[in-house]
Amino acid sequence: MTPRAVLVSLRDPDDPMSRQELRCFADSAGLPDLEIAYASAGQLDDRLMDEAGMLFFGGSGAYSVLDTHPWVRNMLDRLVECVDRKIPAWASCFGFQGLALALGGEVNRDDARQELGAFPVELTAAALTDPLFAHLPATIDVQLGHHDHVDGLPAGVTLYATGRVVRNQAFKVDGAPFWAAQFHPELRKATTTERWNYYRAHYAGNPAEAERIDRIMAEAPDTELAQSIIRKFVEHVGRVPRR
Numbered sequence: 001m002t003p004r005a006v007l008v009s010l011r012d013p014d015d016p017m018s019r020q021e022l023r024c025f026a027d028s029a030g031l032p033d034l035e036i037a038y039a040s041a042g043q044l045d046d047r048l049m050d051e052a053g054m055l056f057f058g059g060s061g062a063y064s065v066l067d068t069h070p071w072v073r074n075m076l077d078r079l080v081e082c083v084d085r086k087i088p089a090w091a092s093c094f095g096f097q098g099l100a101l102a103l104g105g106e107v108n109r110d111d112a113r114q115e116l117g118a119f120p121v122e123l124t125a126a127a128l129t130d131p132l133f134a135h136l137p138a139t140i141d142v143q144l145g146h147h148d149h150v151d152g153l154p155a156g157v158t159l160y161a162t163g164r165v166v167r168n169q170a171f172k173v174d175g176a177p178f179w180a181a182q183f184h185p186e187l188r189k190a191t192t193t194e195r196w197n198y199y200r201a202h203y204a205g206n207p208a209e210a211e212r213i214d215r216i217m218a219e220a221p222d223t224e225l226a227q228s229i230i231r232k233f234v235e236h237v238g239r240v241p242r243r
Contacts, residue, residue, distance in 0.1 A: 003053020005234075006035045010060035010075065010094050013038045017198055021058045024186040028230035029056070040071045044078050054088045054237060057095025059184065061199040064148055065098040065107055076102040083176045088237035090230065091180035096170075097148050099180045103173070106152030113165050115144040116196060116213055118220035121169045121183065127160035130172065132179060132232045142169075142183035142226045143192045145199075150182065177237055185229040189222045 007025050011018040018036065026034040034056075037043035057079070065072065079102045082089045091099050101107045118141050127133040150168040153159060161170035161181065170181035184192070196217055200210055 004035060004048070004051045005029075005031050005033075005054040005056075006037050006048060006052060007056045007058060008044055008048075008075075008095075009036050009038045010040070010058060010063065010098075011038075012062065013041055015061070017061055017195055020191065020194065021186070024184075024191050025056050025058065025230065028186045028227045029234045030231055031234065039075045039078075040069075042071065044071075044075060049078065049081060049085070049087070052087050054234070055082060055090075056186075057089065057091035057098070057180075058186070059093035059095070059145070061195070061202060063094065064109065065094060065101050066109065066148065072098075079103075083173050083178055086176050088177040088233075089179075090233050091178070092184045092186060093146055093182060094148075096180040096182050097146075097150055099173075099178070100150040100152075100154055100157075100168075100171075103154035103156065105150055105154035107148055108151050109148045111147055113149055114147050115163070115165055116146075117144065117192070117216040118142065118189065118223055119144050119163060119165070119183075121161040121163050123161050124159055126158050126172075127170070130160065131236045132229050133160060135228065135232070136225065140226055141221050141223045142181075142185065143187040143189070143223050144183050145192065145195065146182060179233065181229075183226070185223075185226045188224060188227065189217075189220055192220075193217050 009018045022036045079099045097107050149166045156174050157171040163169045172179045
């Protein structure tokens, strides 16, 4: 059986942004046949874990890793299972926060540190020797969109990127092929803008705030270089056919 490459969607199946996210990951990874499985619909199950050759965990516009929904608790357990079984995996945003929390880190919500748009992050010395990040400059613009933050890293991970507003922006699990980032390397300016327009009521409480974010989005640089991280991940783990 060919190992499966799957995006584990942390959005509801009827959320149009789940399909947009699939397109973004598929394009960035060079995996046109990337599958999607919905954690909220119980599809992050034993069979998927047994057959997975490569997993992607994305964002979640409507949920928090601090929620008590049973599927969120299951997702946290499955993230630990990925680490224990050394299943190659990448996690962005909600997935990053979930992995940190599942491994014993600290996640908090602080709307004053909300980031939405393109922001620079600084790569650590450890990142610059990693096969996913070594080709990048020490400072790179990335796409961000989140309320929750990883304020305390768990033991057993190495910090790969830091930000000016939110410090912990990326890490790798020591001894396992699992990388994670608060930012979205699968997104570019146009796709972040599309997602913002869909979730704008969730991120902006009033028209003035929405207008402020509109200006930030319009003035933001593109982040095509950051997309290469996802392609490097696929090339490095090399567990499924790629074009």
